[in-house]
Amino acid sequence: MQQAPGSMGPNLLLLLAASSYLISPSLSGSFQIDYNNDCFRKDGKKFRYISGSIHYSRVPRYYWKDRLLKMYMAGLNAIQTYVPWNYHETIPGKYDFTGDRDLESFLKLCNEIGLLVILRAGPYICAEWDMGGLPAWLLQKKSIVLRSSDPDYLRFVHKWMDVLLPKIKPFLYQNNGPIIAVQVENEYGSYFACDYDYLRYLLKLFRYHLGDEVVLFTTDGAGKGYLKCGSLQGLYATVDFGPGGNTSKSFEAQRYAEPHGPMVNSEFYTGWLDHWGKKHSVIKKEVIAKSLDEILALEANVNMYMFEGGTSFGYWNGANSPYWPQPTSYDFDAPLSEAGDPTDKYFSVRQVIGKHKTLPAGPVLPATPKYAYGLIQVKKLQSVTDSVNVLSFSGPVESVYPLTFVEMKQYFGYMLYRNTLPMNCTEGTPLASPQNGVHDRAYVMVDGVFQGIMERNKVNTINITGQTGSRLDILLENMGRINYGGGIHDFKGQVWINGFNLGRYWPARGPQVTLYVPAHILSTSAVNNITVLELENAPCGIELNAVCAVEFVDSPILNGTTAYTNFHSRAFNKQSWHE
Numbered sequence: 001m002q003q004a005p006g007s008m009g010p011n012l013l014l015l016l017a018a019s020s021y022l023i024s025p026s027l028s029g030s031f032q033i034d035y036n037n038d039c040f041r042k043d044g045k046k047f048r049y050i051s052g053s054i055h056y057s058r059v060p061r062y063y064w065k066d067r068l069l070k071m072y073m074a075g076l077n078a079i080q081t082y083v084p085w086n087y088h089e090t091i092p093g094k095y096d097f098t099g100d101r102d103l104e105s106f107l108k109l110c111n112e113i114g115l116l117v118i119l120r121a122g123p124y125i126c127a128e129w130d131m132g133g134l135p136a137w138l139l140q141k142k143s144i145v146l147r148s149s150d151p152d153y154l155r156f157v158h159k160w161m162d163v164l165l166p167k168i169k170p171f172l173y174q175n176n177g178p179i180i181a182v183q184v185e186n187e188y189g190s191y192f193a194c195d196y197d198y199l200r201y202l203l204k205l206f207r208y209h210l211g212d213e214v215v216l217f218t219t220d221g222a223g224k225g226y227l228k229c230g231s232l233q234g235l236y237a238t239v240d241f242g243p244g245g246n247t248s249k250s251f252e253a254q255r256y257a258e259p260h261g262p263m264v265n266s267e268f269y270t271g272w273l274d275h276w277g278k279k280h281s282v283i284k285k286e287v288i289a290k291s292l293d294e295i296l297a298l299e300a301n302v303n304m305y306m307f308e309g310g311t312s313f314g315y316w317n318g319a320n321s322p323y324w325p326q327p328t329s330y331d332f333d334a335p336l337s338e339a340g341d342p343t344d345k346y347f348s349v350r351q352v353i354g355k356h357k358t359l360p361a362g363p364v365l366p367a368t369p370k371y372a373y374g375l376i377q378v379k380k381l382q383s384v385t386d387s388v389n390v391l392s393f394s395g396p397v398e399s400v401y402p403l404t405f406v407e408m409k410q411y412f413g414y415m416l417y418r419n420t421l422p423m424n425c426t427e428g429t430p431l432a433s434p435q436n437g438v439h440d441r442a443y444v445m446v447d448g449v450f451q452g453i454m455e456r457n458k459v460n461t462i463n464i465t466g467q468t469g470s471r472l473d474i475l476l477e478n479m480g481r482i483n484y485g486g487g488i489h490d491f492k493g494q495v496w497i498n499g500f501n502l503g504r505y506w507p508a509r510g511p512q513v514t515l516y517v518p519a520h521i522l523s524t525s526a527v528n529n530i531t532v533l534e535l536e537n538a539p540c541g542i543e544l545n546a547v548c549a550v551e552f553v554d555s556p557i558l559n560g561t562t563a564y565t566n567f568h569s570r571a572f573n574k575q576s577w578h579e
Helices: 009-023 061-073 103-113 136-140 151-171 196-210 224-230 247-257 285-297 344-356 385-391 574-578
Strands: 031-034 039-042 045-047 050-054 078-082 116-120 179-183 215-221 236-240 264-269 301-308 374-379 414-420 425-432 441-446 449-455 461-466 471-477 494-497 500-504 530-532 547-552
Touching (some): 031 215, 050 061, 061 103, 103 116, 151 196, 224 247, 236 247, 247 285, 285 301, 374 530, 441 461, 449 461
Parallel strands (some): 050 078, 078 116
């Protein structure tokens, strides 16, 4: 029987369409914990991540791609980054996700390069970042209990997460994005509160916004004491520990909270942080390589903290207890330097990774060019006290008692306190800061004559001279809020190029002597403006027309001589910071 031409066309098309649907791959991926086989499963297959930390908030957006490509070429298949709440909500209710704060663009770039993301969303992050990422304006209510189920605190957390979590949901791996896991809170077992209701609240909030498929996790020190208060059913517990110890024993702590599932070191320290007045921390590459090899030989998952440290530009550096502020540089002696250059440690780590997986083909990106422009002359403009009317747009505020930075709703920088002497101080009269009240460093002047410095936990009293009615000026500097432990409830020398705040320099204290200048802030088509705020031993002298200079060099000095002892003995032991 002969069939009419075209009569089977529609049925054939339906059959082809059905076949196409049946053989097409899933439009979304899966990332899960396999408790039976002690591993992660990515798209159903056994998976182990080898990750490195990079903080988008510490690297200018101009360099994001350069740094991520170098991390990819080192053999990493994932990166880890924090979301600092105070970086995006500097003023209550006003959110900034533009420019260097464009988290979504950072996540897109990771996805394009082929790097998965472990996102540490907070609300608290530590990270040697001012107040651990919590906004200082939270302290406007003095009775607030941070990182707890205090309703006042939770109200602000909920509002922030209602903004942040919907932004990151499209970037979950289940939604074809790069995010495979999201951390809830951070090292909570090191905090005094031990508030399980708080963790339950966060768990419910994260699940509401992100769904049930995403892996949510916690991170704590590799000790049962930390995991006791830091872990919670429904949040996968991971640990952090540095090199040089017993790797298997460190993972035993994780097994206390998670008898089954993948072994994870969420912070394997490739170096360590610095403090003003302490020696620059350096950890030998051989020590790092040996411990990393041991971790990978156990088929454990690892995140190297940091892979590139970057820079705490402006006023974003934190501090530890007892009060030890951190410098602007967050070099961390990491595999990639503060300027993003591959170091000997980078190639050592890359070699170890190459023993356990196939490395990407192609050359490693070279170091970015550095230029020593030499000496640039600058002129003294005027003193801070002479500039008060220009610097303080709102004018002076009168108060019977001194007000804190938070009470003045100024959360960073400097504040000038002014009064008159009520009596003659001819032979040197003590000026005291009761109950260690100076937070953090005070420059004292009488009628414009420098009298001395008071400093938190160091100098609470100085002697001053002056006459009745003399003007007393106290310039107070906030050097960074405590970012770890119970002291985060912390009530409170700069360079700008073309308006970009490079951060603090303090060569007299060290160890950091130079400041990192990203190339993209310098103009090649116009005159560059350099502004220096010098609070101690200004090299220009006191004459208004005196000339001095700043020098541009092509190599950093992060290990300047200091008068204080080495901090290395406390490396990898955060608990000691607040004992």
